[in-house]
Amino acid sequence: MLKRLVELRKSKKWSLQYIADRLGIAKSTYAGYESGYREPSLESINKIADLLETSVDYLLGRTDHPTIQPQEEKMKMEQPLELTDKNSVISIPLTIDGKCLSSDELLQFIAFVRAKRELENNRN
Amino acid sequence: MLKRLVELRKSKKWSLQYIADRLGIAKSTYAGYESGYREPSLESINKIADLLETSVDYLLGRTDHPTIQPQEEKMKMEQPLELTDKNSVISIPLTIDGKCLSSDELLQFIAFVRAKRELENNRN
DNA sequence: TGATAAAATACGCATAACGCAAACTTTACA
């Protein structure tokens, strides 16, 4: 609670009034949640989690993942895994035959693929 | 709430009295939660989730995964991702610069790394 | 810089509902 409510609301650049209206409660009521002066009902915390696009467990500090765990994480796993983040390498270690891939090896591979694609593009 | 509390408690073969004692509340109080007559405080629902080894989101019906997602998923993400499963390729699609990697490209890379390692081993 | 409005915080009060004990009903088991 407390800090995370503030963080999430500010990250969306919402005012207390706006979020209170969306939740259908008084501004002072929601303010009480953020200050720790009051605790929301289960119904309210449900709505808050929905509105802030997070999990109740995150709001309660039971997990450090702000994302909605089950479905989203699952989606993430099923979605393509991007190897190149700008010019840096992916943070997850990759292995081939159980042996960890060095960042050099991966960079070499990325460079190779890029060069290969460049050639294919020029051919057309 | 409601049904899931009953399910989880019965799956552990606990009585109302036992679980109430563990939570430090009255039997009738906890019974109220299961019947839907009362709602637990945030503090209580936290303890309940801990005791029943599940997430608050599951108790509230926000997710259908009874397991505690965050850590497990996190572990999975932080563990090395094996690219070679026997002789087949990883099932998760990989991308470079947003463009999906063909299985041929990946196989080429794997072959390249294997060859490179072979050379290094022979050198010693 | 000062004026104005919006945003954020604090306060007082009525009332909903939480938590408990205790009574009551149902189930388990010998």
Next chain:
DNA sequence: TGTAAAGTTTGCGTTATGCGTATTTTATCA
């Protein structure tokens, strides 16, 4: 069938939630 445990319901005192309103702080104009 008798006894104890498990489960359900009820009444009540007290808490603290939620609201309106007032006050303070911050932001944005000229």
